[in-house]
Amino acid sequence: MQRNPSEIFSRRLRQARLIRKLSLRELAEAMGSKVSYNALAKYEKGKMMPSGEVLAAICSALNQPADFFFRGFTVDLEKVEFRKRSRLSVTEEKAIVEEARDFFERYGEIEELLHAKIDFKTPFEASNRALGPEGVEALADELRSAKHWNLGNDPLPNIHELLEFKGIKVYVAQTENQAFDGLSGKANASPVIVLAHWLESNLPRKRMTEVHELAHLIVPLDSDQPLREKERVISRFAGAFLLPKQPFEEMFGKNRQTISLGELIQIKAYFGASIMAIMKRGEQLGLVSSAVYQRFCMFVSQQQWRTVGEPGDAEYKGDETHSRFQQLVFRAVAEGIITSSRGAALLRIGLDEFRAQFQQLFA
Known part of the structure; x- marks a missing residue:
């Protein structure tokens, strides 16, 4: 209302x-x-309105255009949950949620103007059965199959793009705080994912975060399961979806007692997954023993990979960006549905920058 x-x-x-x-x-x-x-307190309580001069100062201090403050609220964000291990402060959590709300409102506005909304089709029916490892693997295979997303067993070239075209909006929040990597939720009942900007410098980690949040949106869970068990199911699905069993097994090999860093970097470059995710997947599928995996984890700690980063990031040449929102804004301006000024406001850029990017071919 x-x-x-x-x-x-x-x-x-x-x-x-x-x-x-x-x-x-x-x-x-x-x-x-x-x-x-x-x-300011009276403004925020709705007891008083600012003058034009004060409004301009507020816009400058908060880095928002004037129209932002008078745009009606059109998005209800629901089921937004930060992970229990999150070390974010309440202030940081609120900043991420409100920043995402603003983006999804602008995205929804342009979709409505162009009648371009993509409806998400839930692939799996709700269930209150506890999923075992085999059941989770079967779900991941089913999502890749022709029955649902028809992806085959090839590596996923651009997960961000895939999610957008399936009706899941993705926003990259402008935070470099590594205490946050991602969250999922619903915006007006449609699924959304929010990712941290710092992941742009670590695409394998970003890809795993994307499929992990996808799993939170679609995997049917037993509501009576402890949180730790639910997270194990989610993590297993994410690994199985990103690293499907058959091609992964063929590259990794069976009954590995030792493995070289060179091999792991090649597998990383092929699938776009971190070395740590690759070794975890190897343990899940029984390709390495728990003892071998534990030795690997000790090696990771000794090398401080979780702090300094793991090798091979530059070997992955994939892309994890998508410009559907920008493309829709450009389309609306080109078709005369909105002005260039409105387009710039929707994209949160200056008018000159918008015109430089837009480059209309003919009048």
Whole structure:
């Protein structure tokens, strides 16, 4: 339901402040002497509206265009859960959620204008049965099969693009905090995934995070299972989907007692998965023993891979970006549905930058 302007402004002010991770007092300080803490508090409670001069100062301090503060709320984010191991502060969690909400609102707006929404089709029926390892493997194979996504057993070239074309919107949050890698949820009942920007420098890790969050969205879980067991199911599905058994087994080999780093880097380059994920998959499939896997984990700790990064990242040449949202905005401008100014606002870039990227071929 659309609210009155003061109520919309008050909620948008709070949202923009949370995105910037500022308290009201910190925002007042950032604005210098232009507005007091008390006035900001009244704006946020919907008791008062700012003048044009103050609004301009708020826009500058919070790095938002003026139209942001008067745009109606169109997206309800639901079932958004940060992982239990997350070490993020509440302030950082709120910033990620509100930043993502803004993106999904803009994405939904352009889809509605173009009648271009892709409806997500849930591949598996809800179930309250506990899934064993074989059941999880079967689900991953089924999703890749012609019955559902028709992917075969080849490596996935671009998971971000795949998810978008299946109706799952993906947003990369502007955070470099490695305490956060990803989350999933629903935006107006449609599935969404939010990823951390720092993953752009580690594509194998980003790919595993994408399929892990996909698993949270689609794998039917037993509600009575302990959280740890649910996470094991999710992780197993993600590994099986990214590294399908047959081709993985052929490359990795059976009954391995030792394995070279050179082999692992080649497998990493082929599948776009981290060496640690590859060795875990080898243990899951019984291709290496638990003892061999434990020795590998000790080696990883000694080499401090979790801190300094593992070798072979440069060997993976894949792409994990997608520009559907930008393409839809360009299309709407080209067809005269929205102006260039509106297109720039939707993409959160300046008008000159928008025109440079847009490059209309003919009038």
